[in-house]
Amino acid sequence: MKDKIIMLVLLLIFLSLIGRLFYDKANEEATAGIIGKVEYVSLDELALFVTLENEVQLNKQGMVWMDGSSIWDHDITASITVESGYVSDGDLSREPDYVHHYPNLYAKSEADYKSPTDGRKVCFLTFDDGPSANTLKVLDVLDEKKIKATFFVIGEEINKENANILKEVVKRGHLIGVHTHVHDYNKIYKSVDSFLKDYDKAFQKIEEVTGVRPYIYRFPGGSYNHYLKRIRKELVAEMTRRGFTYYDWNVSGEDSVGSPTAYSIKKNISRDLNRYRCPVVLLHDGQTNPLTAKVLGGVIDYIESKGYEFDTLDHREPCQFRW
Numbered sequence: 304m305k306d307k308i309i310m311l312v313l314l315l316i317f318l319s320l321i322g323r324l325f326y327d328k329a330n331e332e333a334t335a336g337i338i339g340k341v342e343y344v345s346l347d348e349l350a351l352f353v354t355l356e357n358e359v360q361l362n363k364q365g366m367v368w369m370d371g372s373s374i375w376d377h378d379i380t381a382s383i384t385v386e387s388g389y390v391s392d393g394d395l396s397r398e399p400d401y402v403h404h405y406p407n408l409y410a411k412s413e414a415d416y417k418s419p420t421d422g423r424k425v426c427f428l429t430f431d432d433g434p435s436a437n438t439l440k441v442l443d444v445l446d447e448k449k450i451k452a453t454f455f456v457i458g459e460e461i462n463k464e465n466a467n468i469l470k471e472v473v474k475r476g477h478l479i480g481v482h483t484h485v486h487d488y489n490k491i492y493k494s495v496d497s498f499l500k501d502y503d504k505a506f507q508k509i510e511e512v513t514g515v516r517p518y519i520y521r522f523p524g525g526s527y528n529h530y531l532k533r534i535r536k537e538l539v540a541e542m543t544r545r546g547f548t549y550y551d552w553n554v555s556g557e558d559s560v561g562s563p564t565a566y567s568i569k570k571n572i573s574r575d576l577n578r579y580r581c582p583v584v585l586l587h588d589g590q591t592n593p594l595t596a597k598v599l600g601g602v603i604d605y606i607e608s609k610g611y612e613f614d615t616l617d618h619r620e621p622c623q624f625r626w
């Protein structure tokens with residue numbers, strides 16, 4: 304009798320453990336679909352609501368923090384993965400309209416966005432405001448020195464002639480990022496949607512001409528500028544949700560400010576370069592920057608003499624201003 308009771312107790316303990324296991328498993332599946340107070344049965348439903356960062360503003364919109372999620376976005380027939388983000392509590396009336404606009408404006412990248420960890424000094428040359436006739440001159444110097452760089456492109460500058468130059472940038476193995484379509488601060492930074500609208504134009508144009516879908520971008524004026532400030536957090540969150548990563552710089556040649564000279568460009572670069580193991584150097588290849596290509600050979604020689612190699616930004620962690 305006593306043995307039977309012990310057996311029964313053991314059986315009950317065993318059954319409750321099994322039950323608990325199934326309960327936990329079921330609960331795990333359910334919680335994967337519960338955000339805030341709303342249950343979502345599939346990741347498809349969740350995908351529309353995910354956006355990154357922007358704690359204060361998005362929380363005001365009723366969004367809550369979610370750690371690590373892999374998301375299938377049915378709007379774009381592409382898989383996007385986010386490290387972490389905010390998810391709405393499901394109240395569609397609070398969802399900004401722009402998340403439904405520009406359905407082709409999504410990026411997917413193979414880049415791991417990590418800086419070299421073996422102690423190498425690597426310099427990342429970047430050129431903004433092209434393409435222009437000056438871009439070709441820059442490309443020739445880069446070829447001569449056998450190095451690769453990154454170009455942040457203005458959509459509006461891609462006319463018939465410059466389209467071939469942009470193709471040349473890709474053909475010669477450099478990395479392309481989006482800068483802007485019109486480069487007019489008052490227009491592009493008016494709202495999140497106006498930025499996306501402008502960006503989408505440049506993005507589509509670049510893809511149309513080169514077949515490349517850029518996944519990195521650079522804000523006109525950098526991410527720390529007065530025009531952008533009001534919408535910055537929300538905009539970065541939306542751009543990140545769409546798969547884009549932005550890069551500022553930590554060394555500037557100041558080659559598009561005032562009246563630069565060969566001396567001033569070199570001096571500006573040499574002043575800050577050595578402070579970084581992986582400097583990101585801002586230069587310009589726009590039509591109003593003819594001097595840059597002329598001094599570039601000397602600038603590269605100087606940087607090399609300080610022990611740096613060169614690479615494109617997809618081999619560096621994002622360089623972003625603090626704000």
Ligand SMILES: [Zn+2]
Pocket residue numbers: 431432482486523524
């Ligand atoms: Zn610019």
